[in-house]
Amino acid sequence: MTQQQSPAAEQPPVRRGPGRPRHADTEARAYRAVLELFGQKGWSGLSLDGVATHAGIGKSSIYLRWKDKRDLLMDALHDLEEHLVVPEETENLKIRDYLVAHATARAELYLGEHGSALSHLYSAAHANPSEFAEIRQQNISRGILSLHGRIEKAVADGELPKDTSVFHLLDAIEGAVLVHVLFSSPKNNDDLSTGIGEYVRKLVDIQLRGIGATV
Known part of the structure; x- marks a missing residue:
């Protein structure tokens, strides 16, 4: 006679710790933060840790994307250039x-x-x-x-x-x-x-x- 298997007990939902949530706009927030801090403190006062704190994002998110503050600043400057409003159709001007x-x-x-x-x-x-x-x-x-x-x-x-x-x-x-x-x-x-x-x-x-x- 086949023995009936009892259904497995339902597992309680896993509760995540209170870690910092991920943000879809991590790069945008990091770019804004690095430009603001660089403007306030200059090169010597700039750090990846400081950017993370200022942006309100996890340090791991910063260090996974950029190896040092120079790379982050360069990316932020490139992003700034892409969003600049530049004069249009100026080549034919006097x-x-x-x-x-x-x-x-x-x-x-x-x-x-x-x-x-x-x-x-x-x-x-x-x-x-x-x-x-x-x-x-x-x-x-x-x-x-x-x-x-x-x-x-x-x-x-x-x-x-x-x-x-x-x-x-x-x-x-x-x-x-x-x-x-x-x-x-x-x-x-x-x-x-x-x-x-x-x-x-x-x-x-x-x-x-x-x-x-x-x-």
Whole structure:
């Protein structure tokens, strides 16, 4: 006679410990945190542990994705670049309007949410050349060098004098924009943002007149 098997007793549901829950937006939160901390504390004050705490995510999530703070910062800068609003259809503008459009966009970036991180980027790259070599090439130099071709074309087309120095012209405009933002009080950011377009237009006109271009 076949013996009837008694049904196995139901197992109670497994209760998970109170560990930190996973977040679908871990990368976005880490990018925001690393840019905020870098802007506040600079390179020497930045750490993966600090980013995890600031972002409110587990340290293991950070260490599984990035081997060091440089890699995380580089990824955050790449992500920032992808979400930037850049001037559209500027290649066909006259050189004066082209320079104004790009310099204004750069100024608005410095005045934006992560402006302090970008200003720290320049000083950190200067103080830590080996650690920032790749960041310098991909995130600092590329933004400036991308304008060279258009200025060289303006020289070739006669919009600018033949003896125009591309480097000197860009240094004068880009450097002035950065200094203008850095040396202004954060309390005046709203006023600065309101007047930045007029400031840039006057700046570009002064530089173009200085090299003998028609404005």
